[in-house]
Amino acid sequence: MYKEERLPQNAKEGILFLLIISIISVNTIxxxxxxxxxxxxxxxxxxxxxxxxxxxxxxVLLVRLVAGPVVGKVIPKFVGQTDGFNAxxxxxxxxxVTVLSILLTIIGTWVGTKHISLEPFQNFFHxxxxxxxxAFWIELLIAQPIARLAMKKIHARQSRxxxxx
Numbered sequence: 001m002y003k004e005e006r007l008p009q010n011a012k013e014g015i016l017f018l019l020i021i022s023i024i025s026v027n028t029i030x031x032x033x034x035x036x037x038x039x040x041x042x043x044x045x046x047x048x049x050x051x052x053x054x055x056x057x058x059x060v061l062l063v064r065l066v067a068g069p070v071v072g073k074v075i076p077k078f079v080g081q082t083d084g085f086n087a088x089x090x091x092x093x094x095x096x097v098t099v100l101s102i103l104l105t106i107i108g109t110w111v112g113t114k115h116i117s118l119e120p121f122q123n124f125f126h127x128x129x130x131x132x133x134x135a136f137w138i139e140l141l142i143a144q145p146i147a148r149l150a151m152k153k154i155h156a157r158q159s160r161x162x163x164x165x
Contacts, residue, residue: 004085006148006151006152007148008151009155013151017147017150018064020143020150021144022056022059022063023056024142024143024146024147025059025135025139025143026052026056026059028143029135030051030055030108032134032138033108033134034047034112036130051111051112055111058107058111059104062104063096063100066099067095067096067099067100067103070095070099071092071099074095075088075092078091079091089148090140093136093139093144094136096139097139100135101128101132101136102128104131104135105124105127105128105131106120106121106124108131
């Protein structure tokens with residue numbers, strides 16, 4: 001079977017791929033959403049930096065334990081055998097961002113406000129649509145392409161080294 005050079009080929013590469021995407025995502029999406037929510041200021045940005053490590057752990061856990069398994073089961077229903085790489089990446093990104101943005105609209109509010117309340121449910125649709133839009137475009141235009149470029153470069157280096165042997 002053909003191995004896509006822009007995607008991870010083993011567990012070690014999978015971890016690196018996840019780290020690249022999650023670090024870029026958390027460090028861009030969280031500050032943008034907080035800025036849209038509370039205003040763009042130095043104080044709000046510094047406050048966001050305090051919660052980013054916690055959000056990063058939450059995001060990685062949600063990707064591995066919730067979004068990954070759910071999307072893995074659902075995506076075959078939407079992607080056909082003849083669909084190309086870009087169609088598959090777009091659908092995978094859309095589904096992952098949908099699942100994660102739903103969960104993080106609630107959990108992110110709790111982490112950001114430092115208490116569990118009904119507030120994220122009361123403002124869910126207003127917040128979720130905005131959060132989904134921010135996350136989807138960051139993933140599609142920044143995080144995913146950078147991670148795929150890193151995989152492509154790793155695989156090109158491995159091919160050069162294999163040819164030298």
